[in-house]
Amino acid sequence: MPRLRDRVAASPSLTTSGAKGVPSFDEASLVAPAVAAVRGLRVSTLDGTELVHGVDLAVRPGEALGVVGESGSGKTLTCRALLGILPAGTRITGGAVLIEGQDLAHADERAWRDVRGRRLGAVFQDPASYINPAVRVGAQLEEVLRVTAGVPRRQTRERARELLDSLGLRDVDLVLRRRVGELSGGMLQRVLIAMALAADPAVLIADEATTALDVTVQAELLDLLRDLRRERGLALILVSHDLAVVSQVCERVLVFRDGAIVEGGATARVLRAPGHPYTRELLAAHAEYGLERYLRS
Amino acid sequence: MSGPGSRANVVVRLWNAGAAVRVALVGLGLIVLVGIFGPALAPYDPLAQDTAIALQGPTLAHWLGTDYVGRDVLSRLLAGAPVSLLAALLAMTIGLVLGAIPGVLSVFAPRIVEWTSLRLVDALLALPFILFAIAFAGLLGNGLWQAMAAIGILLAPGFFRVSRAAALSVTSAQYVEAATLLGASAAWQVRRHVWRSVAPTITVAAIGAIGGALLVVSSLTFLGIGVQPPAPTWGGMLASDLEFLSQRPLGPVAPALAIILTVGALNLLADAARDALGVDAATVRTRAVRARKETAHATSA
């Protein structure tokens, strides 16, 4: 008897399109309630231009969801809505932002502070700009542990060490003593992942987290993300412009374009038999320029 | 849309910068008019003495009263304006020419020249303005032009530093390096790329420098250096008013206000110019790039 999970993975997906008013059907919600989701999300600028047109996205516990699209497609805005950090000049004009079932779309900053770091963690591109360059990295990680995870002051150093160790960093003590300028992109990103996971959230959002890194370092970080899923049951929302990155890690993928989702479903199915012309375009571009053409025997 | 890269008229951009700036511009405009037409506007001959009406307060006949030998204060103020203003302008110009041009060129000079000029600048900056001006005037004769030359020389290091910093920030830009790789000479770099970024900085520095020079001119004439009485100057008027403070307590107010308001307007204008012209090209570019990254990162992807 095939597991429900497998049958779901193998099933064709229904495309969701808020713009056309087709109600969304997320087969994933059959299996377990989503740990983080948006329903019919609409985001607009203050002067009324709609940037995100009714997006549905959900990630179940332990699941890895890939989000693919170019700049301007709405993928980053959706993630920011999930974290309650929409940029100045934009606001949510419709839909719900559900974190463990609770709608925070119009919640105040205090409610979000409880959620950020504790239920949701996030890492972004360009790790160096997210850490204070004047303070040692260890001190900043300890601060996050203290403030977000409530670790007592005396134990923060030890916990910081354990955390970085569990993320596969060698020479942990050395890294903790360093500052931003003395660490490579890969190491910095690991530190940021540590900060994001300090309070053991259920979901990690990685928005183009590996884009600026060397491909060997990217591979190591993707391995790390896979490990984290396995060891902690961490759910993952992996955002990338690179379909291949998403295909390595995620069971389901959503394709964004111009503020809406044009295709979604099991990764294997979407890559094998894409339904929407845009997805086909992306795959064709990849096939034309990717390394695969040299590697197929 | 107006922006640092746009060709919009500088004055138009400044005008649009805010209410305070407009006040400063209008005030400055008035002062410039007074500076040009002052003596013609004076109701009385600034040198005409009439001891009978000496040390009077403001009356209908004499709006700002009379000084210790019965000369009309308003007339003296108006007549004194061009001297002080022109002197300040001259000093600033000397400083600009002596300072800004070497400042920009120092970026392209060989190391040793750079080092030497920087040390020279440091030395000049250490000298106190007024004492140096007095010494200079004493050396070359007690005239206003000598004093202005002295002030100009002391203003030069400030211009040097400011224009050098602006030029450095541009020459480290990649598009300048791109031009170098295309075989550009230093002259080309300055003409084509550096000048456009440096000019706003120098403009702001110049506006501020006029204010500073005006203060020094007033101090010098206060001390009796440069222009001899009975020729009217704001600083000179201040000096004589202080002598007769007990008889006419409000006397110093007129020349003091004239100096304060002019310098104040110039400083306000300098600040506004700095903002409106986006003085530091590198900062502007960084800001623009950061803003672009932010918008791209935030409203898109």
Added chain:
Amino acid sequence: MTALLEVEDLSVDLGRAPRVRVLHDVSLRVRPGEVVGVVGESGSGKTTLARAILRAVDASTGRIVVQGREVQALRGRRLRDWRRAGAAQYVFQDPLRSLDPGVRVVDSVAEGLRIAGVPRDEAAARVTAALAAVGLSDELARRRPAELSGGQRQRIAIARALAVEPRLLILDEPVSALDAASRDRVIRALIGLRDAAAGRGDDALGMLVISHDIGSLAAVSDRLVVLYRGRVVEDGLTRDVVSSPRHPYTRLLISSVPLIGVDAPDRAERTALRALVDA
């Protein structure tokens, strides 16, 4: 066929205290009509290589020969004259920084020609030709860099290099600062240039493309040179380097690239390769 570019045993030291050797005995060659991709991670010395060839930084030992002329010792006026002659041109990574924000892009494209003293109408014609070669119109070029998309800006930067009609074009991370759509268009533009050069024999444009992204490099390059910690560890036809890499670092690199529809080598293999490489 004389090589357009010959680098022989090039070593470059940078820094003052300490002085560090960034490139060790690097040799490579670019022939007319050929596109050579140099792939390396951050710290591999690839940008230094590009800058050394263009004499933006001094070589410590070795020879650099461009179109038969030794250039490693050029300085001052001779260097400037060589640059004006435009044999080798450079395209920077970030067009937002490499184009003057206050200047219309058409003037930026013409800059090299103006510096070389080319008369106005000839310059205008060459600018139009260069813009066409990268698929941009004269109309678009009247704008300032901030008004263009990333891909358009980068193509302008390429056009600027092409306007002086170089024989050798060196591109440093041409697509890294761009989003997917722009990346595509720039790669297409480069492939277009390569194809246009084919069949021109000795006259054909040669390109040296430097990047950390082996994916986009493989799309345009005929040959690949792999740089690791300042040394060349592999050099061969793209097809060979990708399908049967020899050096452990190349193998690590290839196996780290995320792929679609092809079974990637597993982690254990990558870890083993990493250990080999670090040794």
